[in-house]
Amino acid sequence: MKKGKYIITENTNLAAGIWKMVLAGDGTAVTAPGQFIDIKLDGRYLRRPISVHDADEGSITIIYKVLGHGTDDMTRYEPGKPLDVLAGCGNGFQTCGDGSLSQLRRPLLIGGGVGIPPLYLLAKKLIASGCLSQVVLGFNSAEDAFCIEEFRALGCTVNVASADGSLGTKGFVTDALPAADTYDCFYTCGPLPMLKALDKAIPAGIPGQFSFEERMGCGFGACMGCTIPVKGGYKRICKDGPVLAREEILWEK
Amino acid sequence: MGEVRENRLGVTLCGVELDNPVIPASGTFGYGKEFAELYDINILGTFSFKGTTKDPRLGNPVPRIAEAASGMLNAVGLQNPGVDHVIAHELPEMKAFFHKPVMANVSGFSVDDYVYTCEKLDKEPQVGWLEVNVSCPNVHGGGMSFGTDPKAAAEVTRAVKAVTAKPVILKLSPNVTDIAEIAKACEAAGADGISLINTLLGMRIDLKTRKPILANTTGGLSGPAVFPVALRMVYQVVRAVSIPVVGMGGISSAEDVLEMMMAGAAAVEVGAANLVDPFACKKIIEELPAAMDKYGIKTLQELKG
Known part of the structure; x- marks a missing residue:
């Protein structure tokens, strides 16, 4: 920082x-x-x-x-x-080429609303490292849609969903997911209900990274204002996150 | 005999000399690590580490933070890894980047908790002072309840003094009618110093959800908004006791430090300002000499009393 x-x-x-x-x-x-x-x-x-x-x-x-x-x-x-x-x-997404995901070359990126922006730099990096990236973007309606063409311009295949059906598939991002055998890892950012729904919808064996948001005090790990429990301990969303690995997340009931 | 160069910023706190009076306040500086990545924190007078308890604590659910005009509310709820973990991990790690005595901030839920934690920290050579927090507004069944009753505050003071040879500073809550009375009770029970103020109890409601923003409903207000309240309370306590007083509450500039010391503080703690600008304490220390020149202050020691 x-x-x-x-x-x-x-x-x-x-x-x-x-x-x-x-x-x-x-x-x-x-x-x-x-x-x-x-x-x-x-x-x-x-x-x-x-x-x-x-x-x-x-x-x-x-x-x-x-x-x-x-x-x-x-x-x-x-x-x-x-x-x-x-x-x-914050830590950011771990991309192909570093760590445990080095062998996974077919990522799926799923963004909802204002959770979409961080996926753009991610898609750029993934494509630069030779990964075929599929993208699913969700909006409430056509009037708050953005960035769709920017992802297409990078060379991503883009599925769009809108809650009111005014753009793409009517429904949520979970209604516009590609077949599970077309991707081997996923990255997502968006509202908490969307993240929860994705964890349920995507087969358990597929590794994923979820970006969370929380009200913060400092933004650099000093105040413990954004700490949440995870498996085996707790993490500060601002410093140890905002990206958490699928296997460490404790979903609230 | 060579020329003796006087340190204009030097102060003494409970018999321990500080290069300057600026001390990051507990809860805004962790165990120092995040800030040591940004600047050499040995320029500080010292710092007061994250409030530490007998057992590890996750703290309160989120949201723990809300904004206010010229300040913020927090309801972290004493998240910390517990004193045994601090002694095994945080203190040894701290040795690598901080080479001065550190102020150990201690909290508890019973007199026995305070005694347990202070007794353990008493054996740590890095610890220069024990700052005993009887004023956390964000936990139930402890914390502030010890600091709002003179008898309970005195009981904690006496019990802790019996198990440590280090200077004991009682950190007091502003959420009382007469803070001087609590300070006097602590002094009579053997306290070596007083620090104040902890945060002021407050709350915010989200207009969209019509519910409190903080999961804990209430939280502690800090930041420039509380400075005049803190200054008034420090002024009152300084005149009620004869032990050193550490002033804190909304300090954000070198001028604030001077004002707090003119009220009689022996040293100051800087809290919320660290969260808005991680370099706040560095900046304050660097700006102190020019601020002193501006107001004709040769040394900070001359402000005392």
């Missing part, structure tokens, strides 16, 4: 309540897809943790949803504004 000054170069509305912000600054602070940045906002005490959508040497892109006063403030930030940012927070 590094602290730095970043300058907003773009801040645009992508879909209903969904905004994209591009920050110029040290993009190398982001060391893995699935990490987040923690942004200090004017007049708000706690930083706002937002997952990284994309990063390169000189920039970091985030896609955020307006959920409260802080993210609402952010929509009014103009290009040129400097931001105080902690970048490269």
Whole structure:
């Protein structure tokens, strides 16, 4: 994790309540897809943790949803504004080529709503390492859909589901999953009910990585504000997560 | 005889010299590791490590954090690995990156709990002070209940003093009518110092769900919002006791440190500011000399009293 000054170069509305912000600054602070940045906002005490959508040497892109006063403030930030940012927070996704997943070449990526952004940098990395990536994206309706074409442009096959049926398959991401024999591992980020449903829907033998969100104090492991129990102990979502391995997760009943 | 260079920032806390009065407060600094990855934490006066109990504790369910105007609420609930684990793992690890006496923050649910934990930590050479927390607002059947009754606070003080030779600092709760009365009871029972304030009990409700944001319903308010309350209480306690007082509550700048020491604090703890800016204490220490120059303060020692 590094602290730095970043300058907003773009801040645009992508879909209903969904905004994209591009920050110029040290993009190398982001060391893995699935990490987040923690942004200090004017007049708000706690930083706002937002997952990284994309990063390169000189920039970091985030896609955020307006959920409260802080993210609402952010929509009014103009290009040129400097931001105080902690970048490269959290562990991120483990990708093909490192660790236990090195032999698994057919990943499935499943994102719901504002859980989709961190999967984009992940898909880029996976495709660069030669993995055939299938992607399932879920939205409430066509008007809050975003990023579909960006995933297709990377070369991913993309299935889309919407709760109201206005786009793609009517239903949830679990209604748009490809056949279980077409992927050998999966990565997911989205609302908790979606993560739970995926754990039930995907055959138990397939390894998966789940990205969680939680209200945080610091975002770097100091305050124990976001700790949850896992098998064999407990983990801080901000520092030991936000990505947890399927086998260590304790699902609440 | 060479020239003696005086350290303008030096203070003494219960007979132990500190390079400066800045001490990260318990619960905002873990066991130091996360911050040692970011800067050399030996520049600190010392730090007060995460509130440690007899047995390991997971703490409260999430959400544990809520925001407030100029501050935050927390209801972590004393998550810690337990004193035996701290002695076996966290303290030996700390040796690699922190070379000063550390302040051991201790909490408990009975007098016996406090005694058990303090007796164990008394044997650890790295521990310079025991900060006995009788003020945690986020646990039931202990913590704050010892710090809201002068007799109970005195009983914990007496019991802990009997099992340790290290300086014992009682950390007090602001959630009382007369904090000076509690401080006096601790002093009479043998306390070597007082630290205050712990967090102020508060709550927030989520307008969308119409339910409390914190899973624990209530939590402790900290941050700049509480600074004037903390300053007032430190001022009152300093005038009620003759042992050193460590002032804390919303300190975020070098000016805040000076103000707290003008109220009579011997040293200060910095809490929530570390969570918003991991470099907050480093920045405060670096900015102290210029702030002192601005207000004509030669040494921090001259502010005492």
